[in-house]
Amino acid sequence: MDVKKLVSQMTLEEKASLLSGLDFWHTKPIERLGIPSVMVSDGPHGLRKQDDKADHLGVNDSIKAVCLPTACASAASFDRDLLRMIGEAVGDACQHEQVAVNLGPAVNIKRSPLCGRNFEYFSEDPYLAAQLSTSLIKGVQSRHVGTSVKHFAANSQEHRRMSSDSVVDERTLREIYYPAFESAVKEGKTWTVMCSYNRLNGEFASQHRGLLTDLLRGEWGFDGYVVSDWGAVSDRVQGVHAGLDLEMPASGGTNDRRVVEAVQKGILDEKDVDLAVERILTVHKRYWDHAKPDTPWDLEAQHQLARRLAAECMVLLKNDDGILPLKQQEKVAVIGKFAKEPRFQGGGSSHINCFKTESLMDALKDNPHITYAQGYDIITEEPDDALIAEAVSAAAGADKAVIVAGLPDAFESEGYDRTHMRMPACQVALIQAVAKANPNTVVVLYNGSPVEMPWIASVKAVIEGYLGGQAVGGATKDVLWGDVNPCGRLPESFPHKLEDNPSYLTYGGEGDVAVYHEGVFVGYRYYDKKKMDVLFPFGYGLSYTTFAYSNLRVSADTIRDTDELRVSVDVTNTGALAGKEVVQLYIGDCESTVFRPVRELKGFEKVFLAPGETKTVSFTLDKRAFAYWNVQLHDWHVESGDFTVEIGASSRHIRLAKTIRVESTVELSVKFTVNSIFLDLMKSPKAMAVLAPLINGVMQSMGMDQAGSDAASAAISKDMAEAMLRYMPLRTVASFSGGQISYDQLCFLVDQINNA
Ligand code: BGC
Secondary structure, eight states: OOHHHHHHTSOHHHHHHTTBBSSSSBBOOBGGGTBOOOBEEEOSSSOBOOOSSOOTTSOSOOOOBOOOOOHHHHHTTTOHHHHHHHHHHHHHHHHHTTOSEEEOOBOOOOOOTTOTTGGGSOOSOHHHHHHHHHHHHHHHHTTTOEEEEEEESOOOOOTTTTTOEEEOOHHHIIIIISHHHHHHHHTTOOSEEEEOSSEETTEEGGGOHIIIIIIIIIITOOOSEEEEOTTOOSOHHHHHHHTOOBBOSOOTTHHHHHHHHHHHTTSSOHHHHHHHHHHHHHHHHHHHTTOOTTOOOOHHHHHHHHHHHHHHHOEEEEEGGGOOSOOTTOOEEEEOHHHHSOOOSOBSTTOOOBSOOOOHHHHTTTOTTEEEEOOOOSSOOSOOHHHHHHHHHHHHTSSEEEEEEEOOGGGSBTTBOOSOOOOOHHHHHHHHHHHHHOSSEEEEEEOSSOOOOTTGGGOSEEEEOOSOOTTHHHHHHHHHTTSSOOOOOOSSOBOSSGGGSTTTTTTTOBTTEEEOTTTTOOTHHHHHHTTOOOSBOTTOOBOSSOEEEEEEEESOSEEETTSOEEEEEEEEEOSSSOEEEEEEEEEEESSOSSOOOSOEEEEEEEEEEOTTOEEEEEEEEOHHHHOEEETTTTEEEOOSEEEEEEEEEETTEEEEEEEEEEEOOOOOOOOOOTTOBHHHHHTOHHHHHHHHHHHHHHHHHTTGGGTTSSSSOTTOOHHHHHHHHHTOBTTHHHHHTTTSSOHHHHHHHHHHHHHO
């Protein structure tokens, strides 16, 4: 199929018709030219293919499929290979079901624990979100099925999601909210990008030319098409001009007619329409050329995969006295509705219709040492005394109690945000009562985002299971009884309470205006800067074994910002069990003229170690690892100076560190004026060459050279005099030099400096 030739054979009406959907999930065909319709479907932790009765929030059933761990869980794996496996499984399902594009991954940053869709998102950290989602994209697309990285951009709340305006400064967008999209385009080569519902700095994302054309295509080299989030289009004509190629779902023909009219009236260039059609067909051709409906889709095999992967995502948060793993002969009281009916995915458009689910109790059916009590209800929050009493008696009669708790569906979902970070009161009451009855109490959590844990001190162990997919129950059993050594790490900070979160004061916005006041200080970037205690830090997670770090090496003590730095470290399994450690590398700028976080994740590797085994883990860092986004250059920039290279088991458990120096090869060109202050002038060798004599003169004429001497009054020391001078603008020389230097002469000197 020669796409350009096809487009040249189309009427304007035919071209416009291809720019919006046929229905909820299909694009339009043009039979006359042999162009088929394609189907797109939601994901990304499974396939949500609706055959009929389509709706975009998953209210109606879709075909039976497999729910793999959702993004909140898979992000906790810190494992690129695991994400790739999820992608491949979803890609196979899409091929089997003749779906050309899977609508995911969703890579928005977790700005607040309150975002209703956090369970679909990866992390508060842009590097982690970028690395993992890009692996998933590569996995899906290795099957010749496209992905649609979403929701572009700055879509970190559900509150007023279709009208709110995310007001975010340039540096914050570049450092925090864009990198996962940038990586999806540059590294992942995503076939499509889905624009978000919200406005970004005043303009709807669906008609934001700066975003969809200048940045996405111009800078990042995106060669696919942009699809609207379902119903995100406001002004279709502006959207086409901005670079929004496909509107979904169908617009009933209204917007197609608008596009035709706009071209006829000369408001829209027909070339913009041609380009959009070309992009859509070029991407679909990639699928058509490799469509393989005979691809096997083995649901049972994918269920086993879901179980294996879910176990790798679980985060062991606490394990006092090594109470876990449980032993085969131990009498265990399993408590909680979620132990029989696990919550393993979130509500809305990513909801998978599972062909089967596996609860913890299902997985324990052959274990004779188990008793069960429901403990709480999920319909009401009110503690149920009878259910609690039953649970307490089961716990009292057992060696250990395992409570499976978390957030019910209504607490977090697409479409609205949470209003607090608490667990249901009935679960909190249950945990407290059971922990009193049995000191060996373990809590397993199924939830899509952080919760407050007022009960944490009263229990011995906690496992964060997130929303682990349909096999989460089997995976929970595997981790609890030690068939799998837990190796997940938190992809987000757990604050003690909601009020600690950096976006707390303004999250959700005023009316439709959501200003991202905290800037780059999202998640641990904020908590670390504030030296605040958190419940559990970013990157944290325990294991049934222990690890030691040694021998941190860097390839050079000083590099230029154009060089690469290689870092390696040895990690040893010092315990008795095999296990996996997530080695994390953080970079911090020791001194900077801009506000920067204490440390930022710039590398991670998951490494499997047998007991006693040592492996060397290596990282290669480039300029980006040290850079911040400079709003003057509109580019990444490294300031010359010292940087810490830290190796940690979490953002708060730094095991080894070194300081290296990076020299910048970029000179920031500064234009001075007579209002430039001496502090800035003195930093410029160019300026000092011209001004040094003048500065001495000023000091003398103002008596500052006497400061601190016996003759001078004690009121002003030399340091004080110099400090005062630092903040004086150059123009003050004209006023303070007693007529020796005029304003015009200063202007002349400034020109000399600027032109030197
Ligand atoms: C969601 C998207 C989803 C689309 C189609 C929208 O409401 O925001 O993530 O892909 O619906 O279901």
